[in-house]
Amino acid sequence: MKSYSQQSGEIGEFSDLPFWKKANSVDLAYVTYGLLVVTLVIASYLLGAFKLLPHDPQDIDLELMMAPPLTPKHVLGTDFMGRDMLSRLVVGIQAYFLPGLLAIFIALFLGTILGVLAGYRGGKFDTVITYLTNLIDSFPRLVLILLVIAAFKPDIYVIMLVVGITNVPAVASLVKGKILFLKQKNFIEADIALGLPTGTIILKHILWHNCRSILIIQATLGMAEAILMETSLSYLGFGVQEPTPSWGNMVLAGSNYFMKGQFWPSTAPALAILFTILGFHLLGDGLNNILEGKRDK
């Protein structure tokens, strides 16, 4: 059952509604949830950075191991060494937050430059960039990262640099596609014919007016990817090492107890991963639908 209704009985100019009013309610729900997660992540990051935690995440309390959630003083319980779960989860954000931002920055920055070169200049640039894109896409990401790990034993920032680089092709092709679309509509050509400086056309008309929403969307999806990558690597034992908490190594550490029926130590960080990644995904897709009008029909 679908319903449609006119906003008022008055006959007059029906002017365009602001974008949040014409958005699908589902998309709004997506974005609301996503923004909630983003706020939580940023707040937790700051709390962790300033050490505003209920407990020291390294504090071992052998009296109180494997406490279930809602234990007094430990809202989310404790792990197998009696460390406060909530504090560890909050501190775990440190493991991916700044590195993730780095990955996003690299992807957006390089991706935009390459996308503009390929789309706006075309020709040889396009050929070379397409080749590089194909080259990077030929590696399964995790394999490439394992290769880098084997070579350098790097820290998480270098790994995120690689994650960022592997995301460059996606951003570049989106920007390129948008530019080709605008070109096809003769929009860029009209600007050239008017005599606008190339810088204005690219920075203002193309990037600022027409690409900012796809870049924001890519940034949110990039964060989801960074979290996934960090947790996966920590799980594999290559990321953040114990005792410093990261969601990935918390799941790994808890896994030994999982098979014995003690679910909580690995389930809590897993749920944190689940709800956070879900938030970034929904935010990205919701914004895509609202800002790019993907669901308007």
Added chain:
Amino acid sequence: MKLTAIRPVGIVLVRELSLTMLLLLGVSALVFLILYLSPGDPFSVLLEGQSLSEEARSGIRQAMGIERSWYGQYFHWVSGMVRGDFGASVRTGLPVLSEVLRTGINTLILTLGSLLVTLLIAAPIAIRSAMRGMSKATWSFTILSYVISALPVFWLGYIVIYFFTHKLGLFPLAFGFATGAKKWLYLLLPIFVLGIGNGTISEVIRTLREEMGRVMEEDYIRTARAKGASVWKHAFKEGFLIPVTEIIAAKIPFILGGAVIVEQVFNWPGMGRMAWQAAQDRDYPVIMGIAIVAAVLVRLGSLFQSVVYVMVNPRASKE
């Protein structure tokens, strides 16, 4: 297939293969570059911990071709690969190629199987919602797919293992050591886990729905409806077949990455687990070999896509 359709396929094959060669050259150069830039030289690991005289060390190095200039080393390595010699594992001493191929088969089965699982789940939801509009059922499936896509695959693996082994007692823990028919049976579990847990289901649903939705708006679909023909039949090629092959080609790298984790969780003797082990041991020849083989798999996926595209789209074959 008509004879006229074979020629364009051949052209595309030649073109894609030459492109693949070019890309593999790039891949090998990049792999080499990473290792060349790494601290120490690629083979110092081998010599670590052995008390040898300086002379003996350089002797071994010479024998391995390390004393050459960088391009000499690269050429030596690439020409070895072309002959099928990927070197030997530093840890086990076994030849890399046969090891990677042996484990690669397991990974290939895992990858393709889970792709199939993903598509079998995603396609019906996507197609239905594109052709009939979103209903309550498709909505709830879509939301569910988002949740599933955000699940960390290793944790999903634990749940499944716990449930099947501890509760139902159906599967043993040591998946890798099963043989014969049992092996295939045990493979189902990781395939299923990777299939739904690879984080791409929501994206696949979205892509398929968008593509199908776009095709449904095409003028020729309107014509098909106006003449009373089956819409599905007319929309199939552009709205389903082509996007599905595109998804397969695009998702292979992701799923290969996911396989690293799933193989780890299930203790499955595949290429991913081998890569993990090699990264632990800094076993360069192995991980180089795996990177190359993985790249070949990715390129094969894209080759498959191009061939299907040309076979389906008469316009492309005109080029």
Added chain:
Amino acid sequence: MMAEPLLAIEDLRTYFYSRSKRAFIRSVDGVSLAVAKGETLGIVGESGSGKSITAMSVMGLVSAGPGVISGRIGFRSDRVERQLLEGLDTCVALRREGGRVMAVEKDDDRWAGQVEKNMTGIRGREISMIFQNPKQSLNPFETVGRQITEAIMLHTSHKIEQEAKEKAIEWLDRVKIDSPRLRFDNHPFGLSGGMCQRAMIAMALSCEPHLLIADEPTTGLDATIQSKIVDLLAELKSELGITTMLISHDIGIIGRLSDTVAVMYGGTVVESGPAKDVLSCSPEGKHPYTAALLASIPSSDAVREKGHLQAIEGDVLDTINIPAGCRFYGRCSRVTDKIREKCDKQEPDLREIASGRRVRCWLYFE
């Protein structure tokens, strides 16, 4: 006198929905038309006048948004007699306020099912349709021949592929396509726009339907090709005597092919009648819109003298903001003081002012 109608449309309303404005786009807003057997009805109007949507509503091809919300479409040939909108009203619930539809509730699934039920045996077999953009309207993945063969096998007694193929080639020849046997195996991209339109016509006629709906069949084609397609349609019409509903914004084409003409403006019919009366040059007894439209086309005289064109001031009616009075009031130059009040406040209905001629204008009503 009018022959028995093959297709009778009564008070058809097809709405779409603008999400960005939270308002209905009243594309078709109370259209009544009849197509008599054997004649060609030309529907002329500018973009947004609802002429194409009317045709799509007849074919049940409107699916987005609220869609067809009310009206009746009766189809009656010697083979079938059917109400094409039967049961659709039970799938939509309307809420009206002061005679205006304010909200629509639509059960999409049931609606789609009902449309399919109503249209089986009609689409392609009884009514077939050709569109503008012939190149895009043919399936780019199939050969032209297979697409025609498919239609023949679906709707005629030729169920064997070989037989249907022969029939298809025969039709390709009939629409004057060069070397039809060769073209049979061509894909649409290998053919020019004009050839694709010929193929479309062949496909539409190959099932020997009772009614052909031609929706802007020449739009987007080159002038020289346009005249060829019009020639072909004229020839086929005299050969087959097929009932046709011809939709175009090009008055030249409408004038050449139609027996009766309906002029649409802002989602409704403002004038209808025999072609030669409606499209004659004198403004006598015409709706002011029709008269102004005819005057705005550069006539040979105007072109020769390089004079000023007679433009209709103002803009094409925005079918979201339909005024309460006459839809053309804002642009009309023939409003007199006597009727001004009425034009502004009350919409005139379509009345017969002479035999077969109907006009929707206060000017002619006493």
Added chain:
Amino acid sequence: MSKTILEVVDLKKHFTHQRGIFSALQEKMRSIPAVDGVSFYLKENETVGLVGESGCGKTTIGRTILRLERPTSGKVIFDGRDITLLSTDELRGLRGRMQMIFQDLDAALNPKMRIRDILTEAIGVHHRLTDAETEKRIAELLDQVNLKKSKLTNFPHELSGGEKRRVGVARVLSVGAQFIVADEPTSALDVSIQAQVVNLLRDLQKRLGLTFLFISHDLRVVELMSHKVAVMYLGKIVEMGMSDKIARAPHHPYTHILWSSLTEKQSREVAKRAVSVQAGRWGVFDFERPAAGCRFAPRCPVYESKGRPAVCTEPATEPQLVELDGGHRVACHFPL
């Protein structure tokens, strides 16, 4: 005698297919029939119409004249300077004087900018003005194109087709252009709006002394707008002359067919003419490889009626534009 503002000399533009190993990676380049040696000139305050079927290269000529496309060879002399030789910066200075109205209604309009911003930006490109002066200029432009002031706060997609076209024209005028290439300015518009735009353009020409190159496939509009008309067929001009001569006394069979298709479509009786156009079984044309000799020969009724003379299909004897009388030029061996 007014002075010549633009001269095009033997202009050629060839598009090539992309070939090579990377072609698999790239979007295929569409091959458009080339402009193949076109020469004409425009005098100040004059309109030259360019007609022809789609794909004959008329839009390419317009784009090449404005150097939106680099010509393969030939000269485009604007105000005494060959613009094919100018650097990008020199060209940018010149853009204030030559402009293009694009066929696509949305072409000039950034979808994310309000009309006021679009015009303000355009005014600022070539002239430094204070806010008050800009405001005054915008008011002046709105008045010139007859657009309501209230539309300034709208976004392009909120405007109707006619209004978009007016904004496009205003933007072109805002830089103070004297020479304007108008590429199918009326083709996407409704009949009632078309007349408004034609009137507007002709008004502007009178008031501002503009020079137009008017590209269109609508023969009546071209005839109405233009002083002279050039008829193109597959990259070449086949006939050129005063517009009424072209329309009513054409010498090239193709021109004849073009104009007679116009009347034929409208009158029930096919006009009896010197050449009757065969009820067409026209073959397929290879637009990418025009026929040797006269390009029109495969479709030409005169060629058929004369028994397919060899001179029409010899590559060496491709017909050249020859002056017949009073500046009327035609490229045909057997002019009507």
